[in-house]
Amino acid sequence: MKKVLSLLFVGILFIGVGCSSNQNNTKLPQKESKKESNVIYDGTYGPIVKDKITLSVFFNDNANTPSDDKEIWQQLEKDLNVDIEHTANPNAKSVDDYNLHAIDGFPSDIVGGSKIYADAQRYAEQGAFYPLHELEHVMPNFHQYLNKPENSEIKAAIMGIDGEYYIIPNLNPPATYIIAGTAMFIRQDWLDKLGLEVPQTTEELEQVLIAFRDGDANGNGLKDEVPLVGNLNKTYASLPTLFGARTRDKEPTNGKMIAEGTSVKHAWFTEDMKNAIIELSRWYDEGLIDPEFITFEGDPLAYYFPNDLAGVTYEPLYWGGRLNYRDDAPEGFNLVGMLPPVNQVTNERMYNDERYRLKDHGWAISSSSKNPEAAAAFLDTFFTEEGHDLIGFGIKGIHYDDIETKQLFGMDFRVPHYIGEIGTEIYEEGKTRLTAVKERGGRLPLGLENDYELGYGNLDEELPASYNTFVLYDEAKKSGELKSGEYLPLLNGFMTSEERDEVAKLKSSIDSYAEENYHIFLTIPYKKIDDKTWNAYIEDAKKLGLDKLEKIYTTAYARYLEANK
Known part of the structure; x- marks a missing residue:
């Protein structure tokens, strides 16, 4: 030892x-x-x-x-x-x-x-x-x-x-199943009113957003619709994929570092990202994106959708699906899941939030x-x-009395029937199973294998809109229609202590720099994001240690590949 x-x-x-x-x-x-x-x-x-x-x-x-x-x-x-x-x-x-x-x-x-x-x-x-x-x-x-x-x-x-x-x-x-963490949602009731179909390509999505902006989708006679809204660190971090740019790896510790063959790059400094940001900035200039996405205080979903102002979002599945069941939802409100549209760069449905193993x-x-x-x-x-x-x-005989086997997502799920106080909280008071069990000391991120049944076992009954979206994404993943990019394993264990310390010093500042500039790029006229502006952005990132960061990750990845020949 x-x-x-x-x-x-x-x-x-x-x-x-x-x-x-x-x-x-x-x-x-x-x-x-x-x-x-x-x-x-x-x-x-x-x-x-x-x-x-x-x-x-x-x-x-x-x-x-x-x-x-x-x-x-x-x-x-x-x-x-x-x-x-x-x-x-x-x-x-x-x-x-x-x-x-x-x-x-x-x-x-x-x-x-x-x-x-x-x-x-x-x-x-x-x-x-x-x-x-x-x-x-x-x-x-x-x-x-x-x-x-x-x-x-x-x-x-x-x-x-x-x-x-x-x-x-x-x-x-x-x-092998339930791969979606976030998903796109669109107002089916607005599509129906305007005689439109769910968009299948990014170009079609843009035309739908324009129609939402100009077609009085909410029917109040005012041009007050905000076509695309979302939370700053959720929706907007996913949008570049609509134009063919990967934004992050699915392993949380890798964050914005992504595999490109045997090399590892920071996703927010690639040429693909440049092109995606230019297109998103153009959408912002044209009023297709919430003009207050940076400064909005509170939850924009809880404001724009209940007030019948928003048409599309890209959010965690639970958050998006819950909007259908709010007491203050507009009459006829119907928010449905949609697959990411096929982008014109890679000609595929790009997805960046697949469930990870570790x-x-x-x-x-x-x-x-x-x-x-x-x-x-x-x-x-x-x-x-x-x-x-x-x-x-929870505790059998106190928290639940039986576990039934249900077919969800094409898999057998073991789903408990709750009893006693916890059963009352869940079945009569509407508390989620996740919350009820957590309050009693369960559902902790301990060193064990989670089963997705723990969070999703009754999703079909509790949040059908979310469940249907899970199924949509799961089937698209299984068929190969939905692409998530090369998988990069968790690499901390393949770094030396010195390299790990260096990453700790470099990564957060480079990530923050990329995020801050992304928000700036979206809000300036898109034609100003030219080669000179982008190259200056890259050069400043290199001064923060971008090259060194990518080299450490690439070296660690090489060790991983060598160890797993």
């Missing part, structure tokens, strides 16, 4: 996700390896130790951080014969709290949280966590999962540059744990059906 390296910190400034420095000599304790005769876990859900012990669990998920008063965690303690001491601060941001815990040497047995994966890789390299293969004898379910052929991509991604794996990330099943969350076993085998057994229980169902559905 590797010796633990020193963690070096100075005053840590936390900006966004996982920015930390390593400048003072805060040391992590060395790992201990000893046989724990008290551990009786054999891969079956139930007691993991003969004599009860206390396991300290640090898992910060912001407002949903688990605590002693959460019913699901109380049940988990009883089932596993352990006392769980929750050590995360629910009043702190997850990444901030995580890095503060690192300064103390990760004193908890198990440490994790949401949006911590990049930092966790850095600490793992420095010896902060147990290599999980050393605890394989008490993690049979996890290792069986990892060695399934369909999960080879996951195993490769979490193994890292040193050939070890330390962190169990929050996972999605193989992407999420930016998870947990690991601290090197300072006095009970590493018990901690490993604890983590492994979430790869049993009972552990999975407890965190996903």
Whole structure:
């Protein structure tokens, strides 16, 4: 087992996700390896130790951080014969709290949280966590999962540059169904009124937007329609794909970095992006895009659509679908999902928000744990059906009494029937299953495989407009009609600690620079976005370290490809 390296910190400034420095000599304790005769876990859900012990669990998920008063965690303690001491601060941001815990040497047995994966890789390299293969004898379910052929991509991604794996990330099943995170929505009632069809190409979409602008689609005699609206960091981040430019990778930690063959580029500085921005700026000049998209305060969807002013958006499926069921929706309001139109650059329906396998969350076993085998057994229980169902559905007999199998999206889904207080909240008060279970300590982004049933099992009943849109996108993906670009694996584990630190310094400033200039480009006359303007934009990005950033990612990608020949 590797010796633990020193963690070096100075005053840590936390900006966004996982920015930390390593400048003072805060040391992590060395790992201990000893046989724990008290551990009786054999891969079956139930007691993991003969004599009860206390396991300290640090898992910060912001407002949903688990605590002693959460019913699901109380049940988990009883089932596993352990006392769980929750050590995360629910009043702190997850990444901030995580890095503060690192300064103390990760004193908890198990440490994790949401949006911590990049930092966790850095600490793992420095010896902060147990290599999980050393605890394989008490993690049979996890290792069986990892060695399934369909999960080879996951195993490769979490193994890292040193050939070890330390962190169990929050996972999605193989992407064979339900791939859509966001989707385009259009007013079918406006299309019907104006005698139009759902647009199939970007050129047709432009003509529909013009008709919405000029044809008095809302029938009030005023030219007050705003054809295309949305939230600043949702809709507008997706719009370049309408003109053939990829905007991001599906792995959240890669963000705006995308694969181009064996190279990795920043999506917002490509020639394709330049052409897309020019076209979108032209749409803005022509009044097809919300003129207040930058300055609008609040949720534009909740303003424009209920007031019968908007025609098209590109938003998360839940948000778009819910608009149909608002009490203040206009009479006859009918917002339906539509596929991204075929763009004239790549001649395909380009989509950039496909579901990814690894999420930016998870947990690991601290090197300072006095009970590493018990901690490993604890983590492994979430790869049993009972552990999975407890965190996903709640407590059987208290929260639900039965699980039915439903056919959704061409797959078998296990959907619980809720009872008691939680059943009343869901079936009578309209609370979503997600919210109701979260309030009791479930649905956390722990190191386990999510089933999409946990969020979408009753989507066909709760939000038919969203469900129908999921099906639309899923079928288009399966048929090959919908394209999402080359897949870039999560690359943090294939960077050296120095490279990872460099990325932490460069990426956020370059991303912010790109976003700020995108908004400026959209609002200036489109003819001003010429070669001189674009080249100046690129040159300033290079001064911020664009070339260095792309080189680090490309090098890490080469290591990944070499390791997975």
